[in-house]
Amino acid sequence: MVAGVVQAMLPGERFSIAWRHSVEKTRWEEHYLLSGDRLVLEESRIEGFGAGMEPPEGARLVDGTWRWRPDVPPLSEVRLTVSPYAGDYTVCWAERCAPLQSLVHAPDIAAVTLAPCAG
Numbered sequence: 003m004v005a006g007v008v009q010a011m012l013p014g015e016r017f018s019i020a021w022r023h024s025v026e027k028t029r030w031e032e033h034y035l036l037s038g039d040r041l042v043l044e045e046s047r048i049e050g051f052g053a054g055m056e057p058p059e060g061a062r063l064v065d066g067t068w069r070w071r072p073d074v075p076p077l078s079e080v081r082l083t084v085s086p087y088a089g090d091y092t093v094c095w096a097e098r099c100a101p102l103q104s105l106v107h108a109p110d111i112a113a114v115t116l117a118p119c120a121g
Contacts, residue, residue: 011119012105016044017095019080019102019116024088026052032080039118040076045069079117084108 020031031047047067048055057068082091084103091102106114 012093012095014096017093017116019082020092020094022089023052023055026050026055028052028055030055034080034116036118037076040078041080041116041118042076043072043074046072079115082114082116084110084112084114086110 015036016034017036018031018033020029022029028051029047029049031045032043033045033047035042035044047069048057049067051057051068058070058072061068061070063069082102084090084106092099093102093105102108102114106112108114
């Protein structure tokens with residue numbers, strides 16, 4: 003813990019986060035690449051569509067999952083909210099996956115920031 007901030011480091015240049023939509027209960031995934039001090043969102047995937055989850059034009063259906071490359075600039079961080087009112091996130095890296103709460107040991111409701119780190 004540094005100045006009240008819990009840190010967890012994941013090795014590697016790629017990681018993904020996945021969760022279930024709180025209303026539709028449909029799996030959503032985002033796949034990121036570390037590029038210097040930025041996170042590049044390489045691909046988004048959803049199992050289906052519904053409330054706020056429409057795949058954009060150009061998305062393709064592959065093995066039952068809609069996939070596309072979002073048109074967003076590289077990000078300095080990704081913010082997630084851990085809450086007992088929605089399911090946990092799954093974080094995957096280097097062929098491993100773990101629930102986000104097990105990595106950061108967040109309280110019942112917490113903001114979690116994913117960001118590149120030096121070294």
